[in-house]
Amino acid sequence: MLVLEDLHAGYGLSAVLHGTSLEVKPGTVVALIGANGAGKTTTMRVASGLLRPARGRVLLDGKPVQGLDASRIARLGLAHSPEGRKVFGPLSVEDNLLLGAYRRLPRFLGFRSRAAPDLDRVYDLFPRLRERRRQAAGTLSGGEQQMLAIGRALMARPKVMLLDEPSMGLAPVIVQEVFRTIRRLKEEGMTMLLVEQFAKAALEVADHAYVMERGRIAIEGTPAELARDPRVLAAYLG
Ligand code: ATP
Numbered sequence: 001m002l003v004l005e006d007l008h009a010g011y012g013l014s015a016v017l018h019g020t021s022l023e024v025k026p027g028t029v030v031a032l033i034g035a036n037g038a039g040k041t042t043t044m045r046v047a048s049g050l051l052r053p054a055r056g057r058v059l060l061d062g063k064p065v066q067g068l069d070a071s072r073i074a075r076l077g078l079a080h081s082p083e084g085r086k087v088f089g090p091l092s093v094e095d096n097l098l099l100g101a102y103r104r105l106p107r108f109l110g111f112r113s114r115a116a117p118d119l120d121r122v123y124d125l126f127p128r129l130r131e132r133r134r135q136a137a138g139t140l141s142g143g144e145q146q147m148l149a150i151g152r153a154l155m156a157r158p159k160v161m162l163l164d165e166p167s168m169g170l171a172p173v174i175v176q177e178v179f180r181t182i183r184r185l186k187e188e189g190m191t192m193l194l195v196e197q198f199a200k201a202a203l204e205v206a207d208h209a210y211v212m213e214r215g216r217i218a219i220e221g222t223p224a225e226l227a228r229d230p231r232v233l234a235a236y237l238g
Contacts, residue, residue: 001026001191002047002078002160007056009046016042017053018215022193024160029182029192031202031223033236034212040195041083043212044162047193048080049073061159075103077159083168083195085149089138093129096137096148097122100155115155122151125181143174150181160191167198179205199236203227211236 002024010016016039024030032040045051047058049070058066065073074080079100087096101115123130126147132140137148146166153161163182167175179201185192186205196202203209203223211219211232219229226232 001061002193003057003059004043004047005057005059007043007046007053007058009042009051009053009056011051015054016215017046017056019056020212020215020217021056022210022217022220024191024193025208026191027189028207029186029194029205031199031206031209032193032195032212033197033199033202033209034218035235038212039215040212041164042215044080044082044164044193044195048078048162050080071103074156074158077157078162079153079156079158079160080162081149081153081164081166083164085142085145087137087140087145087148087152089136091137092134093137093140093148094119094133097129097152097155100152104156118155118157122154125154125184126151141174143170143177146170146174146178147181150178154185158190160193161185162193162195164195165197166194167196167201175201199232203237 004022007017007020046053057064105114166178182205206223209226210217
């Protein structure tokens with residue numbers, strides 16, 4: 001579904017990715033873990049077209065998409081829920097969600113009614129968002145904003161979702177709620193690449209995992225294999 005091949009990328013003169021490769025098979029959850037600054041967010045930004053790689057390929061459904069605009073890649077089925085959530089604070093919860101469907105549905109008459117089934121699905125997944133749908137997104141709690149960011153990504157009916165640190169800055173009980181949602185999306189067959197500091201939780205939900213160190217994949221395997229690896233135990237699960 002999503003294949004990253006030998007990606008090299010960076011910011012100006014500073015190279016961050018030095019040949020990153022990974023694969024997310026349809027219907028699976030893949031976890032990408034690693035220390036701060038290893039290049040996980042950069043990997044996601046290259047996958048979704050926010051950053052152009054100097055070298056390497058991004059294949060979505062077998063088709064190369066590296067070099068295309070982020071909006072084009074989004075239309076082809078990749079949704080990115082960025083680190084730090086980035087909801088549109090002054091807009092209502094519902095308008096934030098509708099923005100997620102904006103690229104998929106042409107903006108003529110009936111946009112709202114055509115997006116209604118998707119809104120319903122997101123509200124079923126996150127009843128709290130339904131209660132607060134007229135509220136400005138900026139006034140939501142951190143956990144609610146995270147749910148909104150995931151909900152907005154879902155509105156695009158993506159084939160693959162990239163979730164960057166969905167637990168960041170959240171209280172433990174809210175983190176559990178976010179992971180319950182990820183598990184439920186997985187049960188519905190959603191394909192996801194998950195970047196997470198909270199390695200234990202990520203490995204519990206993932207089918208396959210990669211550990212990134214200094215811009216390269218250092219270790220990969222099933223969660224069970226990684227959980228037995230002394231390097232992973234010492235650095236991420238200790
Ligand atoms: P974290 O877990 O802390 O989010 P990460 O693995 O996601 O880390 P990246 O955010 O990909 O790491 O950052 C990798 C490196 O690239 C870091 O050294 C960071 O300082 C640098 N970097 C990230 N964004 C920029 C930018 N816009 N301009 C310059 N350097 C950047």
